[in-house]
Amino acid sequence: MALPVDSTPDHLFAMRNNFYLGLYQAAINCADSLPTLSPEESLEKESLVFRSYIALGSYPLVINEIDDSAATALQAVKLLAMYLSSPDSKESVISSLNEWLEDPAIGNNTMLKLVAGTIFMHEQDYNEAVKHTNSGGTMDLLALNVQIFIKMHRMDYAEKQLRTMQQIDEDHTLTQLANAWLDMAMGGSKIQEAYLIFQDFSEKYQMTGLVLNGKAVCCMLMGNFDEAETFLLEALNKDTKDPETLANLAVCSLHLGKPASRYLSQLKLSNPDYVMVKRVTSAEESFNRAVQTVA
Numbered sequence: 001m002a003l004p005v006d007s008t009p010d011h012l013f014a015m016r017n018n019f020y021l022g023l024y025q026a027a028i029n030c031a032d033s034l035p036t037l038s039p040e041e042s043l044e045k046e047s048l049v050f051r052s053y054i055a056l057g058s059y060p061l062v063i064n065e066i067d068d069s070a071a072t073a074l075q076a077v078k079l080l081a082m083y084l085s086s087p088d089s090k091e092s093v094i095s096s097l098n099e100w101l102e103d104p105a106i107g108n109n110t111m112l113k114l115v116a117g118t119i120f121m122h123e124q125d126y127n128e129a130v131k132h133t134n135s136g137g138t139m140d141l142l143a144l145n146v147q148i149f150i151k152m153h154r155m156d157y158a159e160k161q162l163r164t165m166q167q168i169d170e171d172h173t174l175t176q177l178a179n180a181w182l183d184m185a186m187g188g189s190k191i192q193e194a195y196l197i198f199q200d201f202s203e204k205y206q207m208t209g210l211v212l213n214g215k216a217v218c219c220m221l222m223g224n225f226d227e228a229e230t231f232l233l234e235a236l237n238k239d240t241k242d243p244e245t246l247a248n249l250a251v252c253s254l255h256l257g258k259p260a261s262r263y264l265s266q267l268k269l270s271n272p273d274y275v276m277v278k279r280v281t282s283a284e285e286s287f288n289r290a291v292q293t294v295a
Contacts, residue, residue, distance in 0.1 A: 011034055011035060011037060011041060012034070012037075012041060012044055012045060012048070014030050015027050015030035015031060015034070015045065015048055016048060016173075017173050017205075018030060019048050019051065019052055019055075020173045020174055020177065021173065021201065021205055021206075021208050021210060021211065022055075022208035022209055022210035022211070023205075023206060023208055024052040024053075024055045024056050025052070025056065026206070027048055027049070027052045028049055028052045028053070031045055031048070031049050043071055043073055043074070046074060047073050047074060047077055047111060050062045050065070050066065050074065050077045050078075050081070051077055051080075053081075054077070054080060054081050054084065057241075059081045059082075059084055059085035060085070062077065062078060062081035063078060063081050063082055063085065066078040072106045072109045072111070072112060073109060073110075073111035073112070074111075075100075076100075076109065076111045076112040076114070076115040077111065077115065079093055079096060079097060079100075079115055079119075080115045080118060080119065083119050083122070084122075087273060093119070094119065094123070097115070097116055097119060100112060101113075101116055101132060110137050110138050110140075110141060113132045113133055113135070113137075113141060114133070114138070114140050114141055114144060116129070116132040116133070117129045117130070117132055117133035117141070117144045117145075117148065118144065120132070121144070121147065121148055121151065124151075124275075126148050126151050126152045127152075129144075129148050130145065130148050130149070130152070133145050133148065136161075136164065139165060139168065139169070139172055139174045139175070140174065142161050142164055142165045142168075142174070142178070143165070143174040143175075143177065143178045145157075145158075145161040146158045146161045146162055146165075146178040146181060146182060147178075147181060149161065150181060150182065150185045155182065155185060155186060158182050158185070159182060161178070162175070162178050162179060162182055165178055166179075173201075176197050176200075176201070177197075179193075179194075179197060180193075180194040180197040180198060180214060181194075183197070184214075184217060184218060184221060187221065191218050191221045191222055192218075192222070194214070194218050195215060195218035195219070195222075197214075198211050198214040198215045198218065199215065201214075202215070207234070208238070209235040209238050209239050209242050209244070209245055210244075212231045212232065212234055212235035212238075212245075213231070213232070213235055213242075213244045213245055213248055215228075215231045216228040216229075216231040216232045216235070216248055216252070217248060219231065220248070220251065220252060220255070225252050225255045225256050226256070228248075228252050229249070229252050229253075229256060232245055232248050232249045232252060233249075236249065240266070241266070241270040241271070243267060243270070243271040246263045246264075246266050246267040246270070246271075247263075247267060249263045250263040250264050250267065
């Protein structure tokens with residue numbers, strides 16, 4: 001059962017929900033129609049706007065618009081944009097991030113922790129990621145914890161985080177998403193439950209690449225690759241550069257006996273640091289070395 005909630009209107013609900021479901025431009029557009037907000041709400045609004053621009057790949061806009069006088073939460077978001085904008089900047093960004101996290105004045109900022117968890121998860125340094133996110137404090141941090149623990153193959157810890165989210169608000173979009181992520185990771189009969197969560201989202205809200213990919217992955221896990229391909233092609237029509245869609249299409253195509261090279265080429269061009277690209281490149285390099293050795 002969910003805990004009692006405050007009756008105060010949540011002016012940011014629609015904006016937040018759009019962001020969680022992958023409707024990033026809609027989230028940005030919501031900001032223009034909001035009523036007068038409290039300082040805390042205004043800061044969250046600005047954070048959501050800039051996080052949405054990051055999700056859309058507009059890194060320079062975020063970097064240029066957040067100046068040095070901005071609040072810590074916005075500075076953290078800017079740091080994420082800098083990290084994602086260029087491989088060459090990653091080392092300096094992580095150095096700055098560690099320095100900020102050690103600063104007692106700002107080290108406990110929840111947005112800074114969220115950005116730290118996100119960056120270290122990108123680095124596949126899951127122990128370092130969870131060190132900063134494990135204290136929780138927000139639904140965003142709890143949901144990120146679920147993702148991190150799944151990556152660490154610690155379903156027991158992921159389930160514990162999910163139960164905490166359910167106690168706070170079992171109907172929250174992030175709670176439902178985290179539930180679906182965990183169900184897919186656990187497999188078996190849980191996959192159908194995950195599919196139903198994504199299906200519910202598709203009936204309640206505008207269809208997004210995130211939801212379509214969720215349904216597609218469930219279909220692939222259940223062996224329904226033809227249906228998965230249909231969902232993924234629809235997702236590709238919405239965003240031709242989305243790495244999750246391209247990666248899932250490559251995998252789906254292989255299972256269907258279709259060429260996957262086009263999707264892999266697109267993925268390499270648009271997202272050269274994506275984990276599948278790194279694995280494929282590493283495998284290709286190992287194969288080439290082996291061939292040269294034999295020759």
